[in-house]
Amino acid sequence: MHGSLRNNRYIFFFVISRYFFYIYLVGGIVILSTVGCVQAERVSNEIGIFSGLDKITGRVTSFEVYIGQVYQYGALQIIPRVCYTSSENEPARTTGFVEVNEMTLERKIRRIFTGWMFADSPGLNAVEHPIYDVWLKDCKKSSHTLTSQ
Known part of the structure; x- marks a missing residue:
């Protein structure tokens, strides 16, 4: 027992x-x-702010592009599809999904970049071209003085 x-x-x-x-x-x-x-809340924006470097002249140009619109920068066409920033109470983070086309000498359009760009790491997914470099700098809601071409 x-x-x-x-x-x-x-x-x-x-x-x-x-x-x-x-x-x-x-x-x-x-x-x-x-x-x-x-997850960090992301804010969708209407405008992508980019910089472009002309390697021949050494000139850096900043330009703003509405989402879905085409911006001609030299032989390149930049088309931002989305541009997100983090909310105000989160660490700053800016990302954008971008398409970049090149206008060839034969007047044909050739896609040279499709993907995400990160403003805090411009070298990670910047567009590399023999003459031009393009990278995302920031996003914003709207602009009354939008530069367009």
Whole structure:
């Protein structure tokens, strides 16, 4: 009888410890799933602000382009599709999805870049061209003095 009481205690502790293990496991999963879902809020903007470098003249030009509009910079056509900034209570982060076409000497349009540009890392996904470099600087909501070509 004394041995069976000891076995019952072990079974009891085993069941209780298993019960607490499942509680901790489910709690951990819930906590991790809520932490993983927290994302910085991004703000969609109407205008992308870019800089372009003409490697022949060494001249740097800044220009603003409405989302979905085409801006001609030398032989390049810059078309921003989206431009996001982080919300005011988050660290500054500016990203944009951009398409860049080149007008060839035969007057044909050739896509040379499609992708995300990051203002805080301009060299990461900047457009590299033999004559021109183009990179995203910032985004903004609207402008009354928008430069267009």
